[in-house]
Amino acid sequence: MSTGNLRIALAQVNPTVGDIEANADLIATQAALAHKAGVQLLIFSEMVLTGYPVEDLALRQSFRNASRIAISELAKRVASSGFGNLVMVVGYLDQIDGATDRLGQPIGAPQNAVAIIHNGEIKARYIKHHLPNYGVFDEFRNFVPGEKSLVVRINGVDVGLAICEDIWQSRGPVAELADRKVALVVVPNGSPYERNKDDLRLELVQKRAREFSSALAYVNMTGAQDDLVFDGDSILVDSSGELLMRTKQFEDQLAIHDLNLPLRTSAPDVIITDENQNFEGVMHGGIASRKDDLAEIWEALKSGLRDYVKKNGFKSVVLGLSGGIDSALVASIAVDALGPENVHGIALPSKYSSEHSISDAEDLAHRTGLKFRIVPIETMVHEFVSNLELTGLAEENVQARVRGTTLMGISNQEGHLVLATGNKSELAVGYSTLYGDAVGGFAPIKDIYKTQVWQLARWRNELAIYLDQTPPIPVNSIDKEPSAELRPDQRDTDSLPDYLLLDQLLVRYVDGDEGAASLIAGGFSHDLVNRVITMVDRAEYKRRQYPPGTKISARAFGKDRRLPITSRWRER
Numbered sequence: 245m246s247t248g249n250l251r252i253a254l255a256q257v258n259p260t261v262g263d264i265e266a267n268a269d270l271i272a273t274q275a276a277l278a279h280k281a282g283v284q285l286l287i288f289s290e291m292v293l294t295g296y297p298v299e300d301l302a303l304r305q306s307f308r309n310a311s312r313i314a315i316s317e318l319a320k321r322v323a324s325s326g327f328g329n330l331v332m333v334v335g336y337l338d339q340i341d342g343a344t345d346r347l348g349q350p351i352g353a354p355q356n357a358v359a360i361i362h363n364g365e366i367k368a369r370y371i372k373h374h375l376p377n378y379g380v381f382d383e384f385r386n387f388v389p390g391e392k393s394l395v396v397r398i399n400g401v402d403v404g405l406a407i408c409e410d411i412w413q414s415r416g417p418v419a420e421l422a423d424r425k426v427a428l429v430v431v432p433n434g435s436p437y438e439r440n441k442d443d444l445r446l447e448l449v450q451k452r453a454r455e456f457s458s459a460l461a462y463v464n465m466t467g468a469q470d471d472l473v474f475d476g477d478s479i480l481v482d483s484s485g486e487l488l489m490r491t492k493q494f495e496d497q498l499a500i501h502d503l504n505l506p507l508r509t510s511a512p513d514v515i516i517t518d519e520n521q522n523f524e525g526v527m528h529g530g531i532a533s534r535k536d537d538l539a540e541i542w543e544a545l546k547s548g549l550r551d552y553v554k555k556n557g558f559k560s561v562v563l564g565l566s567g568g569i570d571s572a573l574v575a576s577i578a579v580d581a582l583g584p585e586n587v588h589g590i591a592l593p594s595k596y597s598s599e600h601s602i603s604d605a606e607d608l609a610h611r612t613g614l615k616f617r618i619v620p621i622e623t624m625v626h627e628f629v630s631n632l633e634l635t636g637l638a639e640e641n642v643q644a645r646v647r648g649t650t651l652m653g654i655s656n657q658e659g660h661l662v663l664a665t666g667n668k669s670e671l672a673v674g675y676s677t678l679y680g681d682a683v684g685g686f687a688p689i690k691d692i693y694k695t696q697v698w699q700l701a702r703w704r705n706e707l708a709i710y711l712d713q714t715p716p717i718p719v720n721s722i723d724k725e726p727s728a729e730l731r732p733d734q735r736d737t738d739s740l741p742d743y744l745l746l747d748q749l750l751v752r753y754v755d756g757d758e759g760a761a762s763l764i765a766g767g768f769s770h771d772l773v774n775r776v777i778t779m780v781d782r783a784e785y786k787r788r789q790y791p792p793g794t795k796i797s798a799r800a801f802g803k804d805r806r807l808p809i810t811s812r813w814r815e816r
Contacts, residue, residue, distance in 0.1 A: 248507045248520030250401050250428070251527065253283040254478045254499045256491050258467030260555050261295030262307075264314045268293060271334060272321055277498055279327040282523045284399055286332045289465035289474075290372075290408050290434035291356060293318070293336040297434065297469065302337060302354040302386040311337035315359050315366065323364030331398050331516055332361040335407070335432045338369065340388060353388045356407060358432055360396055360516065368514040370394040372407040373416040380436065380472060380795065380803040383409075393420040395512045400520040402426045402510035404458070408433040411452050411462075418452065426458050427505040433464045437475040437544050438798050439537065442493070445477065450485030457483050459503055466496055468551035471792045471802060473544045480529070489529035494543040499529040538703040541696075541796055542577070548794030549688045550581040553661055556685075562660035564647055564681075565589040565616070567604030569721050571665045573701050574688050575608060576716040578663065584613035588660055591618045592647045594625055600720060607718040621646045644680025652683055661685045664791050669694040669743060671790060671801055672750050673776065674783025675736070682790055690793025691800040693750065694743040698722060741772060749776050755799040760815035777815050785809045 255274045259267040271288060278286045290296055294311050301307045315336045322328065340353035356372040371390025375383035394405045404426035410417045411431055421429055429452070435445065445462070453460040462479040473494075480489040480501055489501045507520060535543065553561060561578050565571050571589075578587045591605045602618065609616035621643065628634065628642045655662045664684030666676050668691050676682045689697060701722050705715035726736040726743075740746055749768055752758045753776070758766070763773045787801050788809060799805050 252285045259295040291335040328363040370405040374409040397512040397515040400507040436472040492532040501529040546581040558661040560586040562588040563663040565605035567601035572721040587614040644677035648683035673779040687793035691796040
C-alpha cells in the first residue's frame, strides 16, 4: 500500500459564546499561521465559530442563521486571503432545512456540525451523532442528531469525522468508520475539565485508534464558559495508539505535526484533493509535560475566574477578606488570574471580629499587592438589630447580610464583580447565609471541598517559594481554626463535624450518590450519616441561589447535581 505525507495542525483556541465575529477573526488568524507553516489540514474544536456550549441559543433562528452565514463568509474570507488551498475543519451551529417538527426534538432542528472548507467553499458537512444528556450536558434539548458517517479525501488520505461524544460511544460513527478503513480520524471536541479526565481521554483516544486501525487527531478548546473550563490537552496518536503529539494544558496553541499515512484506503464521500503533495522539512509538535493534580486544579480555577470576569465585561473584582483561609485562597486565585491591581479586598469587621482577622487580611494584601481597605460594619449592624429587635441566629445572620450588602454597594458604585468565597463543604451542608456571604456574581471555589482548600493554599505557597517569590497566603490563615466570627468564640466545629471527616462523607454522598445504608456500611456512624445528609438535603434551596462557580469535580452543584427543593424523600 502506498503512503503519503500530511501536515496537520490542531488549533487549540479559546472562543467566546455568541461572539461569532470575534471567533471568526480568531479562526482566520490561526489559518494564516497554519498556511505560513505549510499546513495542509487545520482542525478546530467543536462549535468554535459560535462558542460552546450554546445551550438554548441553539433554539433561536436568528442565532442559527448568523452561524450559517458566518461559516460561508469564513470560507470566502480565507480563500480571498490566499489560504484557499488549506483544508479546514471548523465547528459551527447548523440546522436541517425543511425539517418537520417532531415530538421530542428541538424546534428548528438545530445541529452541532463541522464544515470542511477548501478553496472558498464548504465541501462537506458532518453532524454530531451522539448527543450527551448527562452531567452538565443537555444536548437532546438543543440539537437533532446526525445519521450519516463522513469520509473525505485530503491529499490522497481518507479522513473520517467524529465530534466529541461520538467517540465515547461504541456504536454509530465508531463502528462505521472502523468498517470504512480510513487512514485518519479527526475529532473536534468541547470537553470540559474534570480532575483526572486527561488520563481517561488519552486511554479512549488510543483505544479508538487501534479499533479504527488509523491515526486519530483529538482537538479540544481552552478557556471557560460560565461554570465550565476547557483545558485543551489535544492529542494525536498513530494507528497503534502510540502518542505522537500532545498539547499544553490550559494554553492556546497551534500544534503542527507531519504524518505519513496510507493513501486511498477507503471509498470517500467527498474528494477534496486526491494527489499527495510533499512539503519542506519535517515538523513534530512534541509532547507537552503534564501538570500535577493541584497545579491542574489551580489553572482551572484561574482560567474559570479570568474568563468569567473578562467575557462578561468586568475589569476588576471585589471580595470580603475575613483573614480566614477561604477568602485568602479566593484572593490569591484572583490575583493570579487578573493581576493585583484588579483585585479589591475589603475587611468588614464587626464587634465579634478577632484582632487577627484584620491583621491576617492586611498581611494577605501586603503579600499579594491587591488593593485593600477596611469598612467597619458594627454601626450598621446595630441599627438593624436594634430596630428589628433581633437576637440569636437572626442577629448573627444580620452581620453576614450587612457584609453582603456592603460588598454589593461597592460593586455598584465602582463597577467590580463581587466574588463569593464559600467552599463546597459549606455549600453542601448549608453553612452560609443567604444574601450574606452567599452574595456575589461568581464563586471561584464553589466546587472545592474545605480539605482541598487547605491543600491548594499550601501548594500555592510552596510554588511561590520554589519560584523565589513571596508566598501569597499568610501561614496563620492556613493554620488557625475556622470560624465565621458571628458570635463570641465561635468555631465551625460548633455547627459541623470536623472537616476531614465531613469531607470524606460528602465525597461519597454528594459526588458518589451513595445512600445512607452504604455510608453506614462504609464505617460512618448512623448518627453522623443522618445528621450530614439531612443538612445536605435541606440546603438545596440555598444552593439554587448561589452564584455560578468553576466546575472541578465530576459532580459539581448545579447542572451536574439537580435535586428538587420540595421533596419529602429522606435517606434513612
